Amino acid sequence: MQSIQQHINLRLGLALLLVYILFGLGASYSFRLLTEHYIGTRLEHDAQGLLVALTHPAGDGDLRLRPGRVSPIYDRVFSGHYYQVESGQEVLRSRSLWDQALRLPALAVGETRVLRQTGPEEQLLLVRVRRYIKQDRDLLLAVAEDLTPIRDNVRRLQVIYGLLGLAVLIGLLGYQRRALRQGFAPVAHTCRELERLQQGELARLGEAVPRELHPLVQQINRLLEVLQGRLARSRNALGNLAHALKTPLTRLQQELDHLPQDADPQTRERLQQQLDQIRALMERELRRARLAGRSDSAARLALRPVFDGLTGVVRQVYADKALRIECDVPATLALQADEQDLMELFGNLLDNACKWARGRVRVRAVQQDGRLRIRIEDDGPGVEPERRAHLHERGVRADEQGVAGHGLGLAIAADVVELYGGSMRFGESAELGGFRVEVEFPQA
Known part of the structure; x- marks a missing residue:
């Protein structure tokens, strides 16, 4: 899914x-309107000056302008x-137009129109046209100014705005990214706490988080409490049931x-077989109830201390056999699991090996290929290949004579391995010649 x-x-x-973009377009449009309004006002002023400078407009006299009353720029x-005055068939144009003329629309007296048209040398002109009556003479007066410098200034302003705006936009995006990263910092902190929870370093998440995350963290903590409570109640219920069954079994x-x-x-x-089977079943289920199973909140346990403790116990139990127990477990190897589960698993496997070893x-x-492999082997009589596939089943034993027990050790070990998503294989020890058990766990 996409990141929020x-x-x-x-x-x-x-x-x-x-x-x-919208602000840039609006600014450009506003600047153009302001400049055109300013030019329009100036054209109106020039038109008034030209109207005043016109002489002898009455009768059939030629249109003329008083000398010195017109700006030299028109020359x-x-x-x-540019300017252009029309009266009937007579036309008076500024020298700046040279041999060209403005295209003027027909207007009513007193009507004013501002328009754009292409002038000399492809100049973009803003033209103000108005029809006047002066001394009984009909006049159509047009004044024009080139918009090209204004347009160039607008474009230059747009380039400057674009560069400055781009720099500001990049700065805002950077600030926004940083602000979002700081805003999501509590989420990252909660994720790190979840990782610590997964590694078994925490029992619950800290609730000093923003309001938006607080309900989620609370629900996770409640879920952890519910799961732990259910596990405890399940174990207690099975323990109570076993305790309640002990008295009737003893009487029987x-x-x-x-x-x-x-x-x-x-x-x-x-009858004795049925009683023994009931006891074995009860013992197995009690041991299964004590298994915590694979959990993301379990701590990573070093394997060497676990095996050191177990080998010390089995040496005392089988002291009469004077066994030589070799333990090649690097101190760096660890497994994320419940300590009681590991004691149950490897305790049964070591006990089985010591029981049959000579x-x-x-x-x-x-640790190989991202997986953890533990091999336990002995120099005992071993197990026939056709019987190995059934050793993990409840009550199945390698030998029905000579050794006490109900055949539950390997079955319980298989239960633990299954809970942790591992695998267990049986075979013959190539070096010692006896029975071999190989347990494999995914490190992830």
């Missing part, structure tokens, strides 16, 4: 650009300032032990 910050940057940037050829076992000697041995054996048990852990 990028979305806001894009929308605000487009809005600023649109305002910048310079193509100066950009006592009844079975006090059966008459002449009771059917097959019935006694069948004299040696080896533990190796490596």
Whole structure:
């Protein structure tokens, strides 16, 4: 999905650009109107001066202007300032027009019109035309001025405005980007807290956040509390159930032990098997309830201390076998998991290896291709290939004689590995010749 910050940057940037363009167009249009209004006022003043300077307009006399009453600029050829007076068939033009003439519209007396037209040398002219009556003579008086310098000034102003406006626009966009980054800083802080929560460094998110984020952070914290509460209630409920079942199971076992000697041995054996199966099932479910499973809020645990503690325990348990336990686990290897789950997993695997080993048990852990691999092998009798695929099932054992237990160790280990999205494979140890268990976890 598109970033919210990028979305806001894009929308605000487009809005600023649109305002910048509209303001530029408006400024150019206003400047042109002001200049044309100013020129129009000057043309009106010049027209009044020309009207006053006209002499002998009455009768059939020629139109003339009093000497010295007209600006010299009208005498310079193509100066950009022109006038033209028409009275009937008589036309009086400024010397600046040379041999060209202005195209004047027909107007009623007292009517004024301001128009644009192309003049000498392709000049853009602003022409003011008005029809007068002076001393009973009909006069059509036009005064014009070249707009080219004004147009060039407008274009120059537009270029200057464009450059300055572009610099201001870039500055505003930079300020907007920085302001948005500062505004989203609490979001980034919350994301970092989520990462710390995922690494197990925090138990809940800090709620010192802006009003917009506060409801979200509160809901996340409530969700964490609900999940932790459900896990605790589930474990407590299973524990209570197991505790409640212990008394009836104990009584049943006592009844079975006090059966008459002449009771059917097959019935006694069948009842004993059912009781053992119930106990094994209850034990397994209790252990499953203690498993926290894969959680983003679990801490990263170093594996070496876990195996050091477990090897110390199994050495004491199997002290009579004088086992040689080799532990090759680098101190840098760690796994994001619940400590109790790891103790349950590797404790069962080590206990199983020590149970069947003749004299040696080896533990190796490596990180390879982004995955964590732990191998536990022994020099015991091993397991036939056809039986290995069923070892993770509840109650299935490699050997039904000689070693006590209900066949739950590997099944519980398989449950833990499954909870963490890993895999567990069984095989034969190439070096020790006994049983080999290889557990693999995705580091992510």
